[in-house]
Amino acid sequence: MGTQANTQLGKIKKRLRQQIQSRLISQGQKLPSERELSELFATTRITIKDALVSLETEGLIYREERRGWYVSPERVCYNPLSRSHFHQMMTDQSRTAETRLLNVRTEVGGGEYASALALQGLMQIHVIERVRYIDGRAVLFVENCLKAALFPDILAENLTLSLTGLYREKYGYETQRSRFEVIPTAAPAHVAKALNLAEGQPVMKICRINYKQDGELIDCEFEYWRPDAMMIQIDSEG
Amino acid sequence: MGTQANTQLGKIKKRLRQQIQSRLISQGQKLPSERELSELFATTRITIKDALVSLETEGLIYREERRGWYVSPERVCYNPLSRSHFHQMMTDQSRTAETRLLNVRTEVGGGEYASALALQGLMQIHVIERVRYIDGRAVLFVENCLKAALFPDILAENLTLSLTGLYREKYGYETQRSRFEVIPTAAPAHVAKALNLAEGQPVMKICRINYKQDGELIDCEFEYWRPDAMMIQIDSEG
DNA sequence: TAGTGGTCTAGACCACTCG
DNA sequence: GAGTGGTCTAGACCACTAT
Numbered sequence: 031m032g033t034q035a036n037t038q039l040g041k042i043k044k045r046l047r048q049q050i051q052s053r054l055i056s057q058g059q060k061l062p063s064e065r066e067l068s069e070l071f072a073t074t075r076i077t078i079k080d081a082l083v084s085l086e087t088e089g090l091i092y093r094e095e096r097r098g099w100y101v102s103p104e105r106v107c108y109n110p111l112s113r114s115h116f117h118q119m120m121t122d123q124s125r126t127a128e129t130r131l132l133n134v135r136t137e138v139g140g141g142e143y144a145s146a147l148a149l150q151g152l153m154q155i156h157v158i159e160r161v162r163y164i165d166g167r168a169v170l171f172v173e174n175c176l177k178a179a180l181f182p183d184i185l186a187e188n189l190t191l192s193l194t195g196l197y198r199e200k201y202g203y204e205t206q207r208s209r210f211e212v213i214p215t216a217a218p219a220h221v222a223k224a225l226n227l228a229e230g231q232p233v234m235k236i237c238r239i240n241y242k243q244d245g246e247l248i249d250c251e252f253e254y255w256r257p258d259a260m261m262i263q264i265d266s267e268g
Numbered sequence: 269m270g271t272q273a274n275t276q277l278g279k280i281k282k283r284l285r286q287q288i289q290s291r292l293i294s295q296g297q298k299l300p301s302e303r304e305l306s307e308l309f310a311t312t313r314i315t316i317k318d319a320l321v322s323l324e325t326e327g328l329i330y331r332e333e334r335r336g337w338y339v340s341p342e343r344v345c346y347n348p349l350s351r352s353h354f355h356q357m358m359t360d361q362s363r364t365a366e367t368r369l370l371n372v373r374t375e376v377g378g379g380e381y382a383s384a385l386a387l388q389g390l391m392q393i394h395v396i397e398r399v400r401y402i403d404g405r406a407v408l409f410v411e412n413c414l415k416a417a418l419f420p421d422i423l424a425e426n427l428t429l430s431l432t433g434l435y436r437e438k439y440g441y442e443t444q445r446s447r448f449e450v451i452p453t454a455a456p457a458h459v460a461k462a463l464n465l466a467e468g469q470p471v472m473k474i475c476r477i478n479y480k481q482d483g484e485l486i487d488c489e490f491e492y493w494r495p496d497a498m499m500i501q502i503d504s505e506g
Numbered sequence: 507t508a509g510t511g512g513t514c515t516a517g518a519c520c521a522c523t524c525g
Numbered sequence: 526g527a528g529t530g531g532t533c534t535a536g537a538c539c540a541c542t543a544t
Binding site: 034037038039073074075076077094095 | 512513514515516517521522523524
Binding site: 043 | 448453496
């Protein structure tokens with residue numbers, strides 16, 4: 031038996047899983063504290079924590095840094111190829127979505143931005159940082175990185191709305207999705223802070239590069255999702 | 269300062285990251301044991317383990333259960349929409365691929381299989397379990413689940429080759445990809461065993477459902493990837 | 507059989523959140 | 526100020542791998 035079935039860890043996971051899946055603890059609800067759990071299960075905090083981290087990996091629970099552990103709501107389906115906006119996609123799934131602007135800055139592109147935008151030489155870019163909430167929970171940190179020259183005065187607009195909508199209405203750019211990547215990795219510090227994660231916790235990173243109708247690259251986007259909050263779902267014709 | 273910058277954990281992570289990124293430890297190479305590392309850094313195994321798990325989440329290192337920690341090779345790019353076979357995709361990236369048949373069984377469909385195949389009533393299915401290796405490392409566990417009635421005598425074929433190729437050549441079925449899902453989750457026991465993971469470690473689960481040219485559903489596939497081994501990359505026209 | 511990671515005990519202090 | 530998770534110490538035994 032190489033399994034955890036008969037270990038403390040396995041028993042604790044199994045028990046908590048039962049409680050969650052039978053809805054004895056409901057979605058979004060807080061679990062007892064690690065100290066309480068360690069008394070309940072007559073073990074140490076380390077063992078409890080190992081069990082919680084494991085359930086977190088399954089996507090059953092999540093944590094808010096120094097606040098506690100909570101039962102994960104159902105995953106939302108996310109289609110990076112879809113034409114519809116984030117808010118629309120969530121509404122279609124009977125979820126409420128909200129976007130907050132965190133920070134905007136203009137700088138000379140470098141590093142990850144420069145290579146994603148295929149910048150040749152020095153060029154100004156706008157970086158727009160936003161956080162998206164689903165049913166009140168911060169689940170997605172988004173960094174949009176725009177070639178400034180293509181978007182005069184965009185920073186004066188309402189940036190909590192759909193940027194692709196703004197591209198179309200204000201500038202006449204139709205975005206044609208071209209490439210995106212999905213990478214499971216750890217949250218960088220600024221992302222962790224925005225999502226109430228501890229540094230180094232897992233996130234799903236999605237990088238997307240958008241081109242307009244004439245084929246010119248206009249912006250790139252870095253999304254960081256809480257991994258328990260989503261699944262990617264793509265339908266393809268043929 | 270909410271960051272790890274000045275903690276033991278942060279320092280250990282930073283130091284190991286430097287060693288890896290500067291190629292002082294090369295890809296595929298084994299790290300010193302947790303006990304050795306805890307002496308080197310003058311700390312306990314628990315702290316070392318926390319640092320290693322965090323680097324594992326980043327995708328920088330990986331573990332083989334009870335064997336040790338290793339530096340991750342570069343991620344391969346994987347396109348679930350691509351028409352080309354797994355082996356072809358890897359060869360295109362100058363990687364060597366190998367597939368081994370783990371297990372084959374025929375059963376009456378139920379549970380996850382039944383719902384993925386949209387089975388109505390009881391029906392026999394073949395379940396084919398395989399492990400795929402990239403450059404000698406087991407990185408992908410695949411479960412194919414076929415409606416048995418559509419594939420007479422398929423179990424007598426060489427099942428380490430491309431199944432979609434077999435569908436086409438032996439049965440005249442052209443698969444038209446229709447839907448796939450990507451879900452970050454924890455490895456179930458049988459997957460963990462096949463990939464030398466510990467139970468509960470993170471994997472990328474990809475579920476795909478294949479239809480043939482007339483629209484009939486023919487099989488579904490459950491892939492479980494080591495998360496440090498891959499990134500999903502999709503190009504779309506339009 | 508020696509060595510590895512996996513699990514586990516029994517504590518401690520710290521940084522941070524919340525009321 | 527009380528409570529939380531985050532970090533940390535100093536050990537231990539066990540299941541398994543490799544030889």
